Amino acid sequence: MAKIAIVYHSGYGHTAVQAEAVRQGASAVAGADVTLIPVEDYEKNWDVLDAADAIIFGTPTYFASGSAQFKAFLDATAARWMEGRWANKVASGFTNSAGMSGDKLSTLQQINLFAMQHGMIWVGLGLPPGNHSSEGSPEDLNRLAGFIGAMSQANADVGPEVAPAGSDLRTAEYLGRRVSEAAARWVTGQSYETVSI
């Protein structure tokens, strides 16, 4: 059974909706044990995070990076980095913002580099770009055409009961499922012995 932790921040609720979609996707994999952790609760959840086979990180994009609250959590993992405690866990990320681009890529790169510094195993979205041709539609999966993780967009003047919606939430669900499946494979193969070079 793979243990999946999803840790996220959401200032105004939109990224929380995206996180819930990631949770649903991750939970769809047989045997997955999924925990959703609002970043405000990270200190109560170190045990869950340390025991996870995969951690999926989510944050809104604020000024082209993760929010300050999310960054405080990243910085609080420094002791774990020192011990290499999160090395070889599966990792991925998602972000939501108001702009179609909105510099979301920068946020996902921030999460990716954080995971790389911890020695984690990154799983990207694995979907072709949607809404990408004259036959495409905003309802396509991955309509924002990201690759490194899941992106979603929410108009700045509507609440989380309205946005993000549709394709972006299905894309988030897809990411959750993909990471959960990758973690299940990773857990199964953990007895494999790497030959030293």
Ligand SMILES: Cc1cc2nc3c(=O)[nH]c(=O)nc-3n(C[C@H](O)[C@H](O)[C@H](O)COP(=O)(O)O)c2cc1C
């Ligand atoms: C301080 C701040 C900075 C923001 N910077 C960006 C940005 O760089 N790009 C963007 O597209 N939207 C930006 N936004 C809009 C948010 O990303 C958007 O409202 C998002 O839905 C908020 O998610 P949340 O409800 O989970 O907090 C910013 C919002 C705030 C409050």
